[in-house]
Amino acid sequence: MKELLQIYLAALRVGALTFGGGYAMLPILQKEVVEGRKWNTEAEILDYYALAQCLPGIIMVNTLSFVGQKRRGKTGALAAGLGAITPSLIIITLIAAVLTAFADVPAVQHAFAGIRVCVCVLIFNSILKLWKSSVIDGICLALFLVIVLGSLFFDITPIAFVVAAAVFGVLITLARTRKGGGAA
Amino acid sequence: MMIYLRLFWEFLKIGLFSVGGGMATLPFLYDLADKTGWFTGAQVADMLAVSESTPGPIGINMATYTGYTVAGVPGAVLASVGIILPGLALVLIITAMLEKFRKNRYVEGAFYGLRPASVALITAAGLLVAKITFLDEALLEAYSGGGFLSLISWKAVILAAVLLVMTRWFKSTKKLHPVVFIVLSAAVGILFRF
Numbered sequence: 001m002k003e004l005l006q007i008y009l010a011a012l013r014v015g016a017l018t019f020g021g022g023y024a025m026l027p028i029l030q031k032e033v034v035e036g037r038k039w040n041t042e043a044e045i046l047d048y049y050a051l052a053q054c055l056p057g058i059i060m061v062n063t064l065s066f067v068g069q070k071r072r073g074k075t076g077a078l079a080a081g082l083g084a085i086t087p088s089l090i091i092i093t094l095i096a097a098v099l100t101a102f103a104d105v106p107a108v109q110h111a112f113a114g115i116r117v118c119v120c121v122l123i124f125n126s127i128l129k130l131w132k133s134s135v136i137d138g139i140c141l142a143l144f145l146v147i148v149l150g151s152l153f154f155d156i157t158p159i160a161f162v163v164a165a166a167v168f169g170v171l172i173t174l175a176r177t178r179k180g181g182g183a184a
Numbered sequence: 185m186m187i188y189l190r191l192f193w194e195f196l197k198i199g200l201f202s203v204g205g206g207m208a209t210l211p212f213l214y215d216l217a218d219k220t221g222w223f224t225g226a227q228v229a230d231m232l233a234v235s236e237s238t239p240g241p242i243g244i245n246m247a248t249y250t251g252y253t254v255a256g257v258p259g260a261v262l263a264s265v266g267i268i269l270p271g272l273a274l275v276l277i278i279t280a281m282l283e284k285f286r287k288n289r290y291v292e293g294a295f296y297g298l299r300p301a302s303v304a305l306i307t308a309a310g311l312l313v314a315k316i317t318f319l320d321e322a323l324l325e326a327y328s329g330g331g332f333l334s335l336i337s338w339k340a341v342i343l344a345a346v347l348l349v350m351t352r353w354f355k356s357t358k359k360l361h362p363v364v365f366i367v368l369s370a371a372v373g374i375l376f377r378f
């Protein structure tokens with residue numbers, strides 16, 4: 001029980017101290033579970049992080065779940081997951097409550113109209129960052145364009161695109177290895 | 185009761201199908217806004233801004249915010265728990281075969297398609313945010329052809345240009361945390377009545 005609480009609190013601290021997730025989380029996680037508690041090695045953490053990116057959902061939560069899983073199995077993973085979401089639950093609920101109460105104040109509306117411009121720029125920047133590692137050849141570019149246009153002009157759930165893209169990726173890779181194998 | 189179940193179910197789905205980090209939940213939230221009418225597209229953009237400016241993973245922050253908007257504190261808890269459960273379950277399933285999973289040909293192949301798909305969905309959602317940001321909604325509704333340029337909110341365009349230069353160009357401002365630019369934009373929005 002005590003260890004579960006420790007896992008929960010460690011995950012809570014990582015969640016509370018990380019702004020924005022992703023890479024920003026790594027140094028804090030290392031400090032917490034590698035240097036502080038010596039639960040994991042540096043290499044393990046990097047492996048967890050790499051794997052967490054290959055799983056759906058929230059990268060930080062997935063990474064922490066691996067840490068919890070290693071200590072205490074299923075309950076450990078659950079404790080880590082709950083710890084990771086606790087700070088968001090508290091902080092965001094408070095902010096949302098305040099903002100909902102003041103949503104009709106003109107100054108708040110002007111502020112958010114300004115912020116929306118910033119959001120556009122931030123989304124644009126993260127698209128550029130993701131682009132380099134994602135759209136690596138012509139086929140990827142074609143897939144990108146089809147999905148952008150498809151989701152803008154048709155009423156299709158993103159889930160359909162995600163599933164179709166994964167199947168497409170597997171088929172292309174299989175076709176390529178078959179061709180490569182035949183030539184060799 | 186129904187709304188809680190529905191909310192939980194929707195966020196389970198988002199947790200299972202959004203791949204590639206916090207921003208990847210954006211297109212799903214737009215879709216959800218569209219489908220349910222629980223909140224508007226403009227609200228999604230506001231939630232993203234708040235999520236970027238507060239501690240915690242962006243995806244969780246967005247889930248909490250959306251859940252709270254739809255169904256108060258219980259909604260916030262259900263949405264956040266819902267979005268993490270699929271990942272958690274998969275972590276437990278694959279820990280047994282860690283390395284093999286990552287080097288698996290099928291997994292690699294799936295990601296070859298998933299990565300551009302994720303960027304494409306984010307781009308489409310980003311374009312929707314851009315539409316409500318840079319085009320004047322009131323004028324857009326009354327639009328009757330001709331003079332398209334008059335629909336553009338030039339104040340927004342200028343602010344975007346300044347932010348782009350600051351976030352991409354200058355070494356001294358490039359590394360600043362997004363929250364700095366968000367606060368700055370809020371101040372500009374109030375000062376110049378966006």
